[in-house]
Amino acid sequence: MDVRPSCRGLAGIGTAVLISLPMQHVRDPAPPPSSPSPPPAADPGAEVKGVEVRGEVSLPPLLAGTFTATVKTWDTTAAGERIGHARAAGLLLDAGVRWKSTGDCADRRRPYCTSLEAIRYGTLMRTVDLRRGSGCPVTVTGGTETGHADGRYSHGEGYKVDLAHNRCLDAYVTRTYRYWRRRADGAALYHAAPSDVRADVWADEPTHWDVLFR
Numbered sequence: 409m410d411v412r413p414s415c416r417g418l419a420g421i422g423t424a425v426l427i428s429l430p431m432q433h434v435r436d437p438a439p440p441p442s443s444p445s446p447p448p449a450a451d452p453g454a455e456v457k458g459v460e461v462r463g464e465v466s467l468p469p470l471l472a473g474t475f476t477a478t479v480k481t482w483d484t485t486a487a488g489e490r491i492g493h494a495r496a497a498g499l500l501l502d503a504g505v506r507w508k509s510t511g512d513c514a515d516r517r518r519p520y521c522t523s524l525e526a527i528r529y530g531t532l533m534r535t536v537d538l539r540r541g542s543g544c545p546v547t548v549t550g551g552t553e554t555g556h557a558d559g560r561y562s563h564g565e566g567y568k569v570d571l572a573h574n575r576c577l578d579a580y581v582t583r584t585y586r587y588w589r590r591r592a593d594g595a596a597l598y599h600a601a602p603s604d605v606r607a608d609v610w611a612d613e614p615t616h617w618d619v620l621f622r
Contacts (some may be wrong), residue, residue: 430475503536
């Protein structure tokens, strides 16, 4: 059929061709390639619909900050709350902090176990903060089990944890805290602020860091 294009009938012809395409058995030759036309300038007032975005999408700064704060903050007013071993171990696991004992047990009454029973919520969450802030592997090897020294700010009172040595954590502690003095047993003590008796204290023991989180 001979079709003579005209400006008036162009839209109608285009519609007819689109409708008849599924019924044809022979394709028309592909038109020669042409240089792509530059995309039209975006109208700021126009509404964009049906846009699909592929690949990595960055969150707006305000929204991203909101998610970060939600993940990394905890209720400091509950720092003194005592929590059970199962809950404590679950919080550590969720944060990527390991927990282990030489006796493969969690009985608080046995010194070769590692128990988190009745640990302070604040102590536990400060351990989680350490994992997130340092980016280092953190493994708890001592908690509230018997066998540690007594005292107000002791393991048994839920203020202390033992954390296994590793190169990353050792470098982080010695870089972040200042050397303070030697403990009676010879362990080097590191302090956030030696003039502040309420600050955290890190004791460098042979197999682990003995950490006091006030």
